[in-house]
Amino acid sequence: MSLLALSYLKLGQHDESDKLCNEALALIETTVEKEHILYAQGLKILGDLRQEQGDYSKALDAYEKVIQVSVIWHDSKHLGVGDTFNAVGNACFKKGDFKEAEESFTEALRIKRLWLDDDNVSIYTTLNNLGHTHYKNKDLDQALKSYTESLYLQMKRLSGRQYDQLMGPDLLSTTREVIAEIQIIQRKDDEMKDFSSAVGNLAATLRNIALVHQDKADLDMALEVYNLTLAARKAQPIRDNPAIAGTAETIGMLQFKKGNHDAAMSAFHEALEVKKEYQGNNTIDVARTLNNLANMHFSKGSLEEAMAMYLEALEIKRLCLGNDSEDVANTLNNIAHVMFTTGREEESLKAYGEVLRIRQSRQGNDCLAVGVTLGNMADVYIKQGNLAMARTCLEQSLQIRKTRQSSNHIENARVAESLALVHGKLGEWSKAEEALQEALQSRKLHPGSSESNILDAMNRITFVKGQIEASGRSEEVSSDVNVPKGQIFEI
Incomplete structure (x- = not known):
């Protein structure tokens, strides 16, 4: 029983x-x-x-x-x-x-x-489990030790080599050799599933090792091991397409982080091709990879290519998630930024307005994402010379940020400085000084602020005070109508 x-x-x-x-x-x-x-x-x-x-x-x-x-x-x-x-x-x-x-x-x-013998599945599985616990306990060196020992035992089992033949000074070269051997090993049909699973376990252990190096901020070693992970995944007789695509995308992210945009682009293209192969063309996962590729093109200055991919991603997201999802808002935000960069201000404002509507309806009028969107819209209004609308957006953005972020957050200082700039252009020098004083306090409290940052902020205040004295009055009244501070501007 x-x-x-x-x-x-x-x-x-x-x-x-x-x-x-x-x-x-x-x-x-x-x-x-x-x-x-x-x-x-x-x-x-x-x-x-x-x-x-x-x-x-x-x-x-x-x-x-x-x-x-x-x-x-x-x-x-x-x-x-x-x-x-x-x-x-x-x-x-x-x-x-x-x-x-x-x-x-x-x-x-x-x-x-x-x-049990050391190359028994139960031994290296337990070593992996031990590595996971070391990782969770923030003991990265011990995690690396456990994962590496598990890796050697798995390579011994798969290659038939003796343990001392594997234990060389160069782990990467040894692993690369074993993966090359695995690719040409012939297996009977009834052995194929277990063999493919064993190679998949090897790839998973390599991924864990790469993740530890990534957390140790050794991105070069992490990339080396992620590339070995990808090679191991491709060596599986029974392809694990989700794992291949996920590994390629991780490589793309790290290459982008290192500034290697061509390598990042190549990795994301590989991920996209694999996803389309096993998912089809119109899935949310495909859309997200398209979005990442568009980001690569934007960072290289290829704005037409970026826009084409953003639009393709947007179409898929709307098909899969509807018009009012946060994913749709994120891609619309990217599209609006490309439009702004290419001088299409009115179209940019329209796209940002749609982003604002979605985020307000899904997260509320005072969420941080709404504050960020209002700040983006202010940039467009400033470029158009519509300073009154820019002022309104910045005031609301700053109000939200002060509620949702700590008082020493650097973005609070930057938005306050932008607001001061707009007040200055409108001749509202007292309000400009008030905003700059607020920015100065945020910068003083921010741990990353340098002396030069603080000195620049103080110099701006000195300049504004000079403008106030020159004008002969301490308060300026703008002829433009202000939106009440408690009201969120909506498009």
Whole structure:
């Protein structure tokens, strides 16, 4: 009955598994004592079921009893005890108790190595789990050590090389050689699925190693390992297209971050081709990659190409998500920026107005995204010479930012300085001084402000004070009508 419960658990039929497991435990209780190993085996299945159901506390209670009984029947070094410690580690990890998970995985690994060869799947899987816990505990060096050891063991298993043949000074070269060997290995049809899965596990471990290097800010090494990850994914006999596309896109992001725009473009194009191959042309995932490619073109100054891709992405997003989604607003925002850059101010304002409408309707009138959009619209109005509208947008943008961001946020200072500039052009020198004083306080509080930034801010205030004195009055009244500060401007 316990075995049948386990079968239902593997099939994902939790209700049937739960029923059979409890029936089995009740039957065992009537025939043998609770300290019997059969009772422990039933409890292990129940613990696995509770873990699948997300009830980690009950799973851990069951595992604790399993270990107690197993130690009585066998000893603390029994392989079954190691398997249960591994299950404890998984439950603790999912629960967020990463220190407890680390201790459990460490004990599981110690016991398993007493029984199993190092290239056993269970060994390198537990090493990966241990790497995950080190990573969550912010111990990047230990995470890298665990992942790297797991990688070597997997390469040994896949290549047939001896461990000492793999342990060279250059991990990247060794890995590259093994992946090249994997690509030409011939497998029987009945072995293909398991072999492809093993290569996929190797790629996943490489990705974990790359992620650690990325977090250590070693982008060159991270890129090297991500490229090996991609090569391993392509070496899988059964292609994992989502993993290939995701890895290519990660490479594109890092290349862009390093300023290698051509390499980034190439990686994003590869991701796009793979996504279209397995998803079709009109999916939200394809649209997001198009958006990233458009960003690449924009950064290179290829504005026509950027606009074409933004428009294609917008069409797909509207098809998939409707006209009022945040994704649509994000792409419209990019389109508006291209229009502004190419001198199409009226079209830019229309697009920003649509962005504003969507964000106000979805997030409210005083969300930070609305404040940012109002600031973008102010830039367009300034370029058009419509200073009254620019002033209105900047006042509202600053009001929202002060509510949603800390007083020392650098963007608060920048918006206040832009508002001061507009006040100055309108002859509103007292208001300009007020805005500059506000900007100065933000810059003084901001930890990244340099002495020159603060000195520049003070010099601007000195200039404005001079204008006030020259005008012979401390208050200027504009002939333009102000929108009340509490009202959000809508297009």
